[in-house]
Amino acid sequence: VLLHLDAANLWALARGCGVLAAGAGGDPHVALLAARHAVQERGPVPVVSLDELAGDALVVPCGLIGAPQLTNERIFSGEEGQVLCRVLEDLHDARVGALMCFETAGMNGLVPAMWAARTGVPLLDADGAGRAFPGFQQRAMHVAGVPASPVVLTDGRDNVLVIRSADDDWAARLARSGAAGLGGVCAAAAYAMPARRARTAVIQGSVSRGVALGRAIDSHQHPVGPPAIAEAMDATVLIEGRVTEVERSSATIDGTARDAGRQVRLELQSGFLIALEDGEVRASVPDLIAVLSADSAAPIATETLRRGDRVAVLSAPAHAVWRTEKGLAIAGPEAFGYGIE
């Protein structure tokens, strides 16, 4: 056991997840409350490494899928994790060794921790993306060739959907329609695999990195400045300035103070994807681009960014898996519709 997610560590993890969300929605706040409540009732969640699991123990990547903006309106039963584990153990005829986050970012960095507390199953110190990604297939497991199926969806109540497809595109499509049927957002598990297969198919160390990032932010003097956060996550501050324009798919930041005279434009969809300066790409997905409030250092999501906001734009390199040919094909700029290198 590498660490235990108690109330303090969950708080740190939530801080880290906010930054790693890279502007994507899904406020970790509600998930943090639910996870803390679960830990209060059931005790801290052990975070384990793959080495601690038997080779045939099932690793269950999981989280919420659908429309993240609905999660705050929807009350979860807390039993989603039990349902997912029960169905998967039956389908795979194997015991679940650990839950794993689809992504260590946003809500999905905390929801599996809540389920781990409630099921008594450890959380794996790994995830499927190393950051937030909107796509069902934008997972390290997909790059490694682990099939998404059987995909299990549930509302944690009476309703369970099992999707089997030899084609991950179809599995993704059916998961979307399934989430829609379950009310717009639901609990999901996909790419479940034995621990021995996970060794070369997941991004390891993600939970401890998220906690460390959160702790680093907290350990700095208050108010924590964006440069301190950049340092803690090995990121670069691309620009500090003021938001002068926000459109549906882009935002412009005019530099202030030492960045005066510079201008950075961000291309955005459900997250910040590309940063351009003078027509040149300064940073691009799969690398992480985060926008933090210059005042509070709180991460700002694409949908809450406003004209006049004083911000800092950070960029951090993606995990190596996203720099492979297959990784770039599914999570590079072209996967998001941009025609750049």
Place this chain on the structure above:
Amino acid sequence: VLLHLDAANLWALARGCGVLAAGAGGDPHVALLAARHAVQERGPVPVVSLDELAGDALVVPCGLIGAPQLTNERIFSGEEGQVLCRVLEDLHDARVGALMCFETAGMNGLVPAMWAARTGVPLLDADGAGRAFPGFQQRAMHVAGVPASPVVLTDGRDNVLVIRSADDDWAARLARSGAAGLGGVCAAAAYAMPARRARTAVIQGSVSRGVALGRAIDSHQHPVGPPAIAEAMDATVLIEGRVTEVERSSATIDGTARDAGRQVRLELQSGFLIALEDGEVRASVPDLIAVLSADSAAPIATETLRRGDRVAVLSAPAHAVWRTEKGLAIAGPEAFGYGIE
């Protein structure tokens, strides 16, 4: 084995299914071609009664769900039946004894026959409605309390969806979203049950009735008149006349010849649901209302009814299951939004 569905019997069944569709869409023509092709390749389909099945043999109600108008655009693999049987045998840990039609009407009276030919499993001489009904829960099995789950959906290729819900409303909702995800229409099995449970939960004799209806139509002199069809199916001719008005949710037929001076108005949705004359209900769902061409005696669907058509309107009493309190609650006029007794 009560009878074999060979090419001639399939043709008769298709004729019967056209009338029993009660104006609902889903032309049996494509399904007839597919079923005849399957029978040509694999031999006639044995139609069996429940008495011929072991008590624990699985009865699999099945058919297409989704948007029937899409079925003609979508090419089915023919392997849908195999996939449904394989998945259900696994889920129930029991052997499939027979396939059964969701309804002996429209396409769904023939598609399971095609699957039966291709899987080598008999077709049960029974169905879930005794006519066409649009609702997933408008099935005799639902009235009898057989749960819909596990519901299995497939496109007959790589994609399989298994839906489990303790609540049939949810199962229906998830089946709809699943069908949407699978392209708008898909193969489905629901309400699977052991033969011993089916004995009090399905409408028996439906396939042989459909074939007999079709044969009776053919045995009459050509051109077959609507009165001959009414006689063959124990129906009443409500009116013979000309369509004088067709609106989105109603149509008016003015009587001609011996019905001159009379006027019948039909309330319609995906089928003909209520027939009114002088403000009085002359026939109402769950009873069957069919509109036949006065010239060819071909059944006319709601969406193909046109002003000027010369037609006869037939009405036949519903199976007893639809006259029970629970039957009326799910398939009576109120279930379709009409406020009549």
